[in-house]
Amino acid sequence: MRPRSLCKSLISSCMVLSLSAAPLFGGVVLGGEIKQTEIDSSKQLTAANSALPFSDVLYWVMKNHPVLKQANNYLPIAKAELLVSRGAFDPSVSIYRSNKNEGSNKFYRNQNLDVYLPNYFGGGISISNPFNKTQVGEAGSLSLGAELPLLKGLITDYRRTALGKAKINVKMSLAERDQWINNLVSEVFTEYAQWLLAHESAEQIEGVLRLATERQRGLRKLYESGAGTSVDTLETFVQWQQYKAKYDLAIWKKEKQRLMLSMYLWDESGVPIEPMNTVYPTSAGLAWIDSMVSEAASYINNPQNTEILQPALRMSLLKVASQQLEFNLAKNQMLPSLNLQYGYYQPDAAWRISPSTATQSTGFGLGFQSSLFLKQQRGQYRQMQLALENAKLEVDNKQRNYSVKSSALLQEFQVQKSQFDQWLGVSENQRKLYDMEARRLEAGDVNFFVLNTREMRLLDLNLLALEYKFQYQLSGISYLHYLGWLSRN
Numbered sequence: 001m002r003p004r005s006l007c008k009s010l011i012s013s014c015m016v017l018s019l020s021a022a023p024l025f026g027g028v029v030l031g032g033e034i035k036q037t038e039i040d041s042s043k044q045l046t047a048a049n050s051a052l053p054f055s056d057v058l059y060w061v062m063k064n065h066p067v068l069k070q071a072n073n074y075l076p077i078a079k080a081e082l083l084v085s086r087g088a089f090d091p092s093v094s095i096y097r098s099n100k101n102e103g104s105n106k107f108y109r110n111q112n113l114d115v116y117l118p119n120y121f122g123g124g125i126s127i128s129n130p131f132n133k134t135q136v137g138e139a140g141s142l143s144l145g146a147e148l149p150l151l152k153g154l155i156t157d158y159r160r161t162a163l164g165k166a167k168i169n170v171k172m173s174l175a176e177r178d179q180w181i182n183n184l185v186s187e188v189f190t191e192y193a194q195w196l197l198a199h200e201s202a203e204q205i206e207g208v209l210r211l212a213t214e215r216q217r218g219l220r221k222l223y224e225s226g227a228g229t230s231v232d233t234l235e236t237f238v239q240w241q242q243y244k245a246k247y248d249l250a251i252w253k254k255e256k257q258r259l260m261l262s263m264y265l266w267d268e269s270g271v272p273i274e275p276m277n278t279v280y281p282t283s284a285g286l287a288w289i290d291s292m293v294s295e296a297a298s299y300i301n302n303p304q305n306t307e308i309l310q311p312a313l314r315m316s317l318l319k320v321a322s323q324q325l326e327f328n329l330a331k332n333q334m335l336p337s338l339n340l341q342y343g344y345y346q347p348d349a350a351w352r353i354s355p356s357t358a359t360q361s362t363g364f365g366l367g368f369q370s371s372l373f374l375k376q377q378r379g380q381y382r383q384m385q386l387a388l389e390n391a392k393l394e395v396d397n398k399q400r401n402y403s404v405k406s407s408a409l410l411q412e413f414q415v416q417k418s419q420f421d422q423w424l425g426v427s428e429n430q431r432k433l434y435d436m437e438a439r440r441l442e443a444g445d446v447n448f449f450v451l452n453t454r455e456m457r458l459l460d461l462n463l464l465a466l467e468y469k470f471q472y473q474l475s476g477i478s479y480l481h482y483l484g485w486l487s488r489n
Contacts, residue, residue, distance in 0.1 A: 051282035052275060054192050057261070061188050062181075064266040071180035074173035082166040088159040092116045122157055123147035123339065144344035152335040161329045168322045172315060178487035179311035186481040188264050190474060195257035196281040197470045201463055202250035208459050209247050212240040239452045243459075289476040290417075296485045297410055309484040313402060316395045323388045330384040334377045336370030409479040416472035423468050427461040434458045 062068060097111040118124040126145040149157075216236045255277065262274040299305050308314045343363040371377065434454045441451060480486050 050279055051284065052279045053282055053284065054189070057192055057265070058185065058188060060266075061184065061264050064268055064270070065184065065264060066266065066270065067180060067184060071177040074176050075170065078166070078170040078173035082163075082170055085159075085163040085166040088162065089118050089120060091118065118159075119148065120160070122149040122153035142344075142346045144342075146342040148340045149337065150340055151338040152332060153337070154332075156325070156328050156332050158329065161325050164325045165322050168318050168325075172318045172322075175311045175314040175318065178484060179315070182311060182481055182484050182487035184264075185486040186477055188261075189477050191257065191261045191264065192281060193470055193474060193477075195254065195261050196283060197466060198250060198254035198257050199281050200283070200466055202247065202254050204459060204462050204466070205243060205247045205250050208455060209240070209243040211455075212236065212243050216240045235448060235452060239456065242456070289473050292485070293410070293413055293476045293479055296480055296483055300406065300483065309488070310398075310402060310482070311484050311487065313395070313398050314484075316391070316398050320388070320391045320395055323384070323391045327381075327384040327388045330377070330381040334374055334381055336368060339367045341365035341367060406479070406483060409475070409482055413472065413475040413479050416468070416475045420465065420468040420472045423461070423465045427458070427465045430454070430458045430461050 092115070094114045095112070096114075099109040112128070115127040116124055117126075124147065126143075128143045128145075148154075216233075220233055258275060258277065258279075262272070265273045265275070267273050300309070308317065341364065343365070345361045345363075434451075437447075437451045437454050440447075477486075
């Protein structure tokens with residue numbers, strides 16, 4: 001048995017390998033609320049040896065990412081389209097004036113004012129006041145006309161359909177923006193989580209590599225002094241080689257994930273930025289997944305909450321509403337035109353209404369027009385009918401899938417969390433075995449083969465527990481992403 005002092009020197013730096021049971025990720029405000037907290041993330045991205053929390057990364061993404069800027073343009077575009085459709089209901093005014101002079105002779109002076117006031121329910125009111133003055137006299141008149149559809153164009157028409165679709169497109173643009181935000185937050189979180197996993201894995205491996213290096217150095221000195229064996233020296237060296245290979249791979253993965261995350265980072269001027277290679281992720285303050293999943297599950301299971309969260313489902317419902325307007329228009333276009341008309345005429349009224357009623361005249365009319373075979377109308381009606389049916393089938397399918405898949409994703413999250421808890425327990429028990437072997441080393445009774453085996457097994461279990469922690473947190477994000485919860489303000 002080796003002297004106890006020598007054994008203590010070999011174990012003095014032995015790190016008790018452990019894995020914290022704290023959640024991997026935590027409190028960060030998502031959606032629009034993150035913008036309320038102004039932080040200097042630029043320093044965090046470039047400061048050497050500084051932690052870069054997920055909240056800082058998300059803030060930077062939400063503020064400057066070009067995809068999000070593009071998504072924020074959807075609403076102004078939709079509102080501009082709505083303004084265009086409202087223009088179909090604008091009154092119109094036309095003024096015409098002309099004259100002809102030849103020397104001192106004034107042949108004529110003509111002027112005319114026409115005003116048209118469209119009616120929301122179809123038809124409209126027209127006002128005309130022409131005035132003509134010639135060498136032989138002057139004349140003016142005032143005419144008023146009104147028309148109201150009684151069949152085709154009464155319930156709906158092209159103008160009202162376009163207006164209704166434009167209003168729906170405003171809501172559609174909000175759903176599309178939410179979908180972009182929802183996807184972007186999920187992608188950024190996944191990349192950050194993978195970076196954090198690689199970082200924590202590298203730290204675990206670095207710890208045992210440091211131990212193996214010191215142990216190898218001590219055993220080599222012992223072997224050179226004649227007090228050690230070649231088997232122990234070679235065995236610890238082989239183990240050191242394995243740790244070194246694992247560590248090099250972990251560092252490469254960490255650097256890779258840092259670069260992958262940089263794809264989502266832009267400064268305020270639109271220039272891509274990259275965190276320094278000395279900046280590292282941190283799990284500090286990242287305990288929000290569990291509570292957010294619980295909150296989302298309670299929300300959707302409450303029948304009083306009728307808001308549709310999933311952007312894709314909202315867009316499908318809006319598509320049905322838009323298609324319904326098209327169908328209603330096609331159905332209305334199959335009706336014949338039956339228009340009620342009214343006319344008023346007053347001669348000798350140059351830009352005025354004469355109080356005299358002697359020359360005033362009024363009239364009523366009823367106009368009818370219809371296609372004999374309605375081939376075009378019937379074809380359009382059938383097209384819109386099938387398009388509406390397909391849109392409704394799409395909604396039905398998504399609603400069925402929404403209920404089933406949301407439950408499945410929630411169960412997956414619960415199973416993954418349970419798996420993490422179980423493997424964390426396995427890792428903790430393996431740590432106890434390792435501690436027992438370390439105490440035997442302190443007592444001078446050591447078997448380096450057993451010590452090395454338990455140390456490597458503990459490292460593997462710690463890395464496996466980290467992987468399960470990542471998977472369970474990622475399953476929570478997948479659940480929230482599917483619900484559309486990540487885009488809530």
